[in-house]
Amino acid sequence: MIHVLQTGPLNTVQDLGRFGYRNIGVTSSGAMDRLALTVGNLLLGNEDGAAGLEIQTFPFCVRFEKDTVVAITGADCNASLDGRPLPPWWAMPVSEGQVLELGAPLRSARAYLCFAGGLDVEPVMGSRSTSLRGSFGGLEGRFLAANDRLSIAEREISAVPGGGFGAVPPETALASHFPAPEDGVLPVRAIPAGEHALFGDEAERFWTQTWKISSQSDRTGYRLSGEPIMLASPVEMRSHGVVPGVVQMPPAGEPIIQMSDANTAGGYPKIAGVVEVDLWRLGQARIGSRIRFIRSDVAEARAAEQALQAYLEDIRHTAPTLIQALATMSRR
Template sequence: MIEIVETGPLNTIQDLGRPGYRHVGVTGCGAMDPLALQIGNILACNPAEAAGIEVQTFPFRLRFAFRAVFAVTGADCRAKLDGLELPPWSVAEAEPGQVLELRPPLKEARAYVSLAGGVDVAPVMGSRSTSLRGSFGGLEGRVLAAGDRIATGTAAPLLPKGGFSVVPPAVGLKDVFPVAEGGALVIRALPAGEHDLFGADAERFWNQPWKISARSDRTGYRLTGDPIHPTETVEMRSHGVVPGVIQVPPAGEPIVQMSDANTAGGYPKIGGVIEADLWRLGQAPIGSMLRFTPATHGEAKALEKALATYLYDIRQTARLVAAALAAMA
């Protein structure tokens, strides 16, 4: 059991999402940075589908009612346990009454708290993710509030004293993720169905920087920049969309669909962010500058393989630590 002591708007319970219901208008939801949540679950010895807490407004504090093992991943929010600094991307143990504090991150947007045994809320359509627009899932379909008491599983894996941390993906995968260009985050995308309708403006889409607007949220990132338009007006029927799809409304400033993506839309699609880069986009704060660069299907598959290898290495590290502790017990 944990108690939320201090929180802000938009902090929610999320897992890896709610697949299989888009055809009936139910968005998938799930963590904006699924890689961080997966790593947190590995460190906390949880199954992959376990839910954690996504924190995107700070400061955030929670109190542990019982002894608990927890991991903090994602944005480096200078986490403290009863005032003692914790390393980023780490797992640690809390005693009853201790308070975990997450402070505003210096660079990225979202941190994840994974608790051994997972967050114990009722699944809805196979997922514990919060749908704020649908008001279901998570904790009563809403954001977390001070005073909320949330049940957790009973797992309590063995840890070395002080816990341990892992190499962050930005470091461990630096060879396969492009560095910022002139302060702009480089995001890879595939040209989409209506790409060629934009003529010369399609080139401007790839060549100019875009800024994440303050009108962005978990549903989509609205981008500001020099508007782009199709060469002719095209009347399109509404069609299915998924996270990563980049649509261009009549005003000419793109919208990137994110974790709470609409299930359908009729705006022309100029591109689609590759899945391996969605976690990086999910960590981009409001006001960040982006540049899109064309990718191929082969490159996307190679990146997925690199991510899978990185996660496998972290699982092996966690297993080796657990085996060593069990042998010493």
């Protein structure tokens, strides 16, 4: 059990998402940075999709009411355990009564707190993710509040001696496949979508200009501010299915990127689709930050996906070995 001592709005229980129900209007939800949640679970020997906490408003503070092992991934949020600083992307044992505090991130937007065994909340439609729009899943379908208590699933806990261990952050380990921001502008790879040609010569400016993530952005979608992109001629479209990563262009000409709580259908023209492997980086982009779309292709997206999977497999196989080695050292 954990006891939430301090939290802001919009901090929720999330796993990797709820799938198979978009045909009846149910969004997938799930972590905005699926990579960070997955790494946190791998460090603990959990299933990839075990439920954890997505924290996007700070400060955040919890007290542990049982001994367990936790991992903190995602944004570097100046974490501390009983006042002792902790590194980012780190797994460590915690004891009953200890207090974990997360402060405002140095960069990025969201931190993830994972627990050995995962959070034990009731699954809804096969997922423990919170759907704030639908008010179901997670903890009563809502974001966390002070004095909330959440149960941790019962699981035999492997010893993690000493101060714990961590993973190399993906932006470092995968630097050759995920270019760093230039002058504060995050490059986001995308592929032209079904209605790209309807924008004629205007479409080129979609790729060449810098866009700003506006304050009208949330888990459903990022609204971008910039010089509007207009259709070459008016067009009427029926609503069609959309998924996270789809970039729609409303009549005002400023794009909307569908995110984890993406609408299940919409009628705005689709100018592009963000490659799935780049969505974790968008999930860490702050409101007010700037992005630029990079025209990509399937081959480049597959190469980045293969590199990411290799990174995860390395952690999957290394973490248990490291735990065992540290345990052996501590017994000497």
